[in-house]
Structures are given as C-alpha cells and as structure tokens.
Amino acid sequence: MKKILPLLFIIIFSPSLLAESGLPKGIIKITPRIAPALSLENMDGEKFTLKTNSSHWSFVHFWASWCGPCRKEMPAIQKLIQAMSKDKLKFFIVNTAESEDTIFSFLGAVAPDINTLLDRDGLTTEKWKPRGLPSTYLVDPAGQIQYVVIGGQEWQKPQYSQFLRQLPINNKVN
Amino acid sequence: MKLPLNPYKRLLIYNHADTRMQAQQLISVISNSGYSRLMKTLYANSLVLRALLLVTILFSSVQSVAATTKHVIENPSIKMVIIPRSAEQMAAFYEGREFPANAIATTREACFFTIGIHNKTNDILWLDTQQWYLNNKNSTISLISKEQWKQRWGKINLPQRFQSTFRWTLLPEQLDFQPGEREGGNITIARQHDPFNLVATFNTAADKKGTPIRLEFKNLRCAEDTEQ
Numbered sequence: 001m002k003k004i005l006p007l008l009f010i011i012i013f014s015p016s017l018l019a020e021s022g023l024p025k026g027i028i029k030i031t032p033r034i035a036p037a038l039s040l041e042n043m044d045g046e047k048f049t050l051k052t053n054s055s056h057w058s059f060v061h062f063w064a065s066w067c068g069p070c071r072k073e074m075p076a077i078q079k080l081i082q083a084m085s086k087d088k089l090k091f092f093i094v095n096t097a098e099s100e101d102t103i104f105s106f107l108g109a110v111a112p113d114i115n116t117l118l119d120r121d122g123l124t125t126e127k128w129k130p131r132g133l134p135s136t137y138l139v140d141p142a143g144q145i146q147y148v149v150i151g152g153q154e155w156q157k158p159q160y161s162q163f164l165r166q167l168p169i170n171n172k173v174n
Numbered sequence: 175m176k177l178p179l180n181p182y183k184r185l186l187i188y189n190h191a192d193t194r195m196q197a198q199q200l201i202s203v204i205s206n207s208g209y210s211r212l213m214k215t216l217y218a219n220s221l222v223l224r225a226l227l228l229v230t231i232l233f234s235s236v237q238s239v240a241a242t243t244k245h246v247i248e249n250p251s252i253k254m255v256i257i258p259r260s261a262e263q264m265a266a267f268y269e270g271r272e273f274p275a276n277a278i279a280t281t282r283e284a285c286f287f288t289i290g291i292h293n294k295t296n297d298i299l300w301l302d303t304q305q306w307y308l309n310n311k312n313s314t315i316s317l318i319s320k321e322q323w324k325q326r327w328g329k330i331n332l333p334q335r336f337q338s339t340f341r342w343t344l345l346p347e348q349l350d351f352q353p354g355e356r357e358g359g360n361i362t363i364a365r366q367h368d369p370f371n372l373v374a375t376f377n378t379a380a381d382k383k384g385t386p387i388r389l390e391f392k393n394l395r396c397a398e399d400t401e402q
Contacts, residue, residue: 028352064342066271097338099272122338131349132357133342150355 024159026151032144035060035137036127038092040117043100048092048117052143056088057167060137062125063116064096065106067133073152078111080155080164089164096133097122141169243397247389252299254374254389255290258397259360271339276330284318285365285396290358293351297384300377301349301357308363310370318362320344369393 023029038050038060050058061077063070081091095103095116107114119125128137136149153160245256261282268278293299308315320341327337345359372391378384 064339066267066339066343096342097335102271119338121334122341123334125338125342132346132359150352151357 023147024153024157024163026149026153027138027147027163028150030145030148032140032146035139035143035145036124038094038124038128040092040094040119040124042115042117043103044115050090050092050139050143054090054141054143055169056090056141057164057169058090058092058139059164060092060094060128060139061134062094062096062119062128062130062136063134064098065102069152070134071106071110073134073155074107074111074114076153076155078114080161081114083156083161084164087165088169089167092117094119094124096125138164138167140167243395245391245394247391251293251295251378251387252376252389253290253292253294254391255288256372256391256394257288257290258395259286259288260397260399261365262399263397267343268336268340271336273336273340274332277327277332277336277340280326280330283365284362286360286362287394288358288360289345290356291351292356293353295378296353297378298353298380299351299387300382301346301351302377303345303347303361305375305377307373308370310366310368312368315363315366315370318364320347323362363396365396367396369395 035050039047041047050060063074077093093114093116096119103116107116131150134152137145138147140146243258247254264281264286265278268281291301303317306317308317323340324337343360345361346357349357351357372394374389376387378387
C-alpha cells in the first residue's frame, strides 16, 4: 500500500490530468475543430488576426452590450487579462455588431481597460456560430478549438487562470 | 491582445461621446419600459428635464413590472420562463441599438416572447423549436423562423450589423443544452390578440433517447402596449 500511495498521488495530481478531470465550471472539452478565420480591428484601428501555428493559446470571446451576462462577466475578463498579462495567452475580445458609441459607453462603465475588437457587420461572429452571447472559445496553438465555455464565468477566480496557464503548448490535449 | 489605450479615458476626447454615453445609458435603463420614445424626446441637456426623466423612469418601471405577465414552469429537470414583450418594449430595445425606423416597424408586426431555459439535469437536454407546438382555439400558430426574419430584413435592405444583432437576440432554434446550462432569447409569432397554448417537448440524453420532457404553457397572450 505504501508503494501505491505515491503513485496514486502522482496520478491524481498530475497537471495534465487535472486539466481534463477537473475543468473549471463552464469549460467544456469538445472534439477539436478548426477555428474559423478571425481578423478584426480594435477600437484604435489596429488589426488582430488569429493565427494557426502560433506559440500560444488564444482566448476568443464574443459579447454585446445588450446581453445581461456580458455586463456581469466583462469586469472578470478584464481582471483575467491583467492577471495573465505575462503569460503566453492571446485575448481576442470581440464585440458583435455594435456601434463604437455603444461600445465606448458600455466598456467605459464596466471594463475600461478592455480594448475590444469590432465585428462591425457581425459576420465573423456568424462564422464562429456561438451558442449564444457571451461565448468563449479556447483555441490551441495549431488553430483548433479545444474548449468552449458556456455562459458568463467568474474569470477572476484563480482556478481559471491556473487552468489557462497549464494548457499544453505542444497541442497534445487529450 | 495588448491594451494600448484606455478607451474610457479616450471618451473625454471622443466626439460627443460623453453626452451620447449619458443618453445611451438612460435609454438602456428604460429599454424595458413602455415610455422609451417619450424618454428620448425628453432627453436634453437641462437639469430640469433630466430630473423629470428620472421620475418618469421610476414611474414607468413600476408600471411595467405590474403589467408584465411572467410564465414559469420549473421541475427537477428544467426551468422554463416565458415573458411576453410589448411592441413598444421591443421598439425601445432596438431603437436603443440604433435600428432604422423601417426595421422597428417590421418588429411591430410580430409578438415577442423572451424565453429562458435552464437545464437542471446532469445530462444533455435538446432544444428544437420544431418540437414546440403553439395553438389557439382555432388553429396552430407558427413561430417566425430566423430564415423568415432574414427574408424580411432582405426586403428592406437592413444593414448586416442590425441583422446580426437581431439574430443574436433570438432564441436558438436548436441547441444541445449542457448540464446546468442556461440560455435565452426571443421567439416571435405573427401579432394576434387571442390567447394560445404552447407545448414544448425536449429530448434528453446524448443519444436523444432519454425520457422526453414536455412542458405546457396555457393562456399565453401577446403583450399589448401600455398606451393602447
């Protein structure tokens, strides 16, 4: 028994197993699929493109000011972005089809440090086919969607940043 | 994503953004009341008018709460909520999103109901609005599909961004609700005055072969505008 215990400990607390067996609330592992194209400008006119064959995971989030859960979730996402500023995770925060005035007033009130990407005509969002708004995807370095996140989450909680930090860069997500 | 500028700080130099922000926040607050148009007309830079506005908001909020009929069915497997929305409420919502007048007029031809669904099971719950049956004493009633809305928007050349916003405010027509998942959105039917029933059936389990869940809502009605 004494020989088995350390082995059990290693198995149970292995980081790779933690990711799959103990996903934070709302995160669902899916059968990987290629992420649709995403190339949008932010509020300063700078273009951001989701790349395949990159060296990092991407956090792709769709939102709109009229969606109640988005209002609640956006401050938590702002905190997550700040908490992970030194990590290799790229954030693509995408507003769906709203005017800059609306976005400015909304973000100014709830998450002033977020500089969102603008899906001006909503067509990028259409391609991603989210379940609803808000919707979040975790895309691996090869450009495959590995996880979807259902509904608004409390991203400021440490279990989310811990989970995001241990995502494998070599793409081998089981 | 890097965060090169603080957009909120930039509001200070954004063209009219500060004033418009206040206006939009007010519109947002009142979007569920039946007085949006009156509110928007009243909005001006005078403090007196702003005070009047606030009083009216409080008054209309109380009224709209009293007028709204919320239908709820909850059991250990599911919670489903239906809230009828008046034409004026929907117009206020879409006006707040800068929809053009002809699009607002089009929405007035339909009755809107906001639906909320919570899968309380530990298994998949399948939403498929083709398994929803609506009928009044005389006939069956069809939901207006997303495709039908797309055709309506095509006829008036509604810009894509408004079509997209509208689409995302509708309830998905099909969805595999994950355990614990909550989603919502509007369903729409042709505007009518008679009460009707709605029977919603949900398949369950990953293979859809679990015991179906059947919910029946009776005596639903389109919400009328308060001024009518």
